[in-house]
Amino acid sequence: MRQKTKKNNSPWVRRIAVIAACLLAGALVLGGYLLMGPNTRSFGDKKYFYIPTGSKYEDVLQGLKDQEIVTSPATFNIVARQLDYPNRVKAGRYEIKKGMGNLEIVRILRSGRQSPVKLVINKLRLKEDLVRLVSTQLEADSTAFRAIMDDGVYLRQFGLDTQTVMCAVMPNTYEFYWNTTAGKVFEKLEESYARFWTDERKAKASALGLSPTEVITLASIVEEETNRHDEKPSIASVYLNRLKKGMKLGADPTVKYALKNFALKRIWGSYLEFDSPYNTYRYAGLPPGPICTPSVKSIEAVLEPADTEYLYFCAKADGSGYHAFAATFKEHLENARTYQKELNARGIK
Structure with a gap:
């Protein structure tokens, strides 16, 4: 008769099995945490991640490193590939909040859910001022934007020319997606100008x-x-x-x-x-x-x-920022002498 094989119920064997199971569970938990847990670097409440137009997935991975967005590009890469993000890269400016995990970051980038830029235009004097403002806040190329402002044929459709083009720039706060083209930026400014002229x-x-x-x-x-x-x-x-x-x-x-x-x-x-x-x-x-x-x-x-x-005015000498007005040149000269005397007293030349 065959003898039945006895199970090894040694306490040491059972202990090793328990330890192995705990290690495996721990490894799974750690792996899950690394993949799905927070993966942002140390920054404030939020940071913006920029993906230039024409970027490939490899450019995104490099950008995450260069712009110091994620702690572990490797785990980001695993999640991104599982969600087919490499084939769905969309240019733009994306808000990344502190403590975000790979899954949330990938979903934002894959959806193209951009965070718009608020372009604040106050008093500008020269075309160069506007070009500089736009090109530092948006992706729009400064050369392309300047070319639009110097293109008389293009501007004619808006009733503008290369001298009056800045008339279309109304001081205000405008919202743009970061990757808006130079042409679209100007069109939105001109639309605001057109609406103003009721x-x-x-x-x-x-x-x-x-x-x-x-x-x-x-x-x-x-x-x-x-x-x-x-x-x-x-x-x-x-x-x-x-x-x-x-x-x-x-x-x-x-x-x-x-x-x-x-x-x-x-x-x-x-x-x-x-x-x-x-x-x-x-x-x-x-x-x-x-x-x-x-x-x-x-x-x-x-x-x-x-x-x-x-017909005349000059600054008041009291430094108030107001002006003295006159209907005659004689009266204006009196106002001007008072003001010039004050400037001389202050040593302003």
Whole structure:
């Protein structure tokens, strides 16, 4: 008869089996944690991960390292391949929050669920200022964006040219996806500009004998003349009165713009003779385009100017930021002497 094989119930064998099972379970838990647990580096509450247009999956992996997004690119790679992300790479700017795991990161990137960029446009003076702002906040190429602003044929469809193009840039906060093209960026700015010019505003401009771009050009001078909103309608009235009488505008800010020297404190002498179509001391009428992007307050001041006979103004000597207005040149000279005396006393040249 065969003898039955006895099971080895040695305590040592049982103990080894238990230890092996615990190690296996621990390994599985650790592996699961590494794959599914937090995988972000040490940063604040959130960070943005940028994937340039045209990127491949290998570029994403390199970007995760270079931009210091994940702690373990290897575990990210495992999860990403399981979810077929290598074949679904989408360019953009993605918000990665502290403590996110691989699964959540991959799902965000695979879905293309971008975090939009808030582009804040305040007062800008030159095309270069806008190009620099856009190209530092968005992926849009600076060369491509500048080319659009210098393309007269392209701008004609919007009723603009290479001199008036900045009229389309209304100070505001705009939302864009980071990878928006240069053309789409400009189109969105122009759409905001077009919406601003309602039939009512166009009618007010027409009553003044001005086009929308001429209103914004004049408003840009008003914008540069004062920060005091309550006196902007009076300043607008001065320039409108001069235009009606055929006088030169003689606006100091246009000289600064012509010289591209915005730090000048006093405008006199050779500055007034600088040859530029933007120098309203030399050339009559409005300059070819705006000298800055004016606020809505300045535009409204031109559309609804104060009813005055003022032809002159100069800064008050009290340093308040307000201006002294005059209807006659004699009165203006008295105001100007007071102001010049104060500048001399302060040593401002």
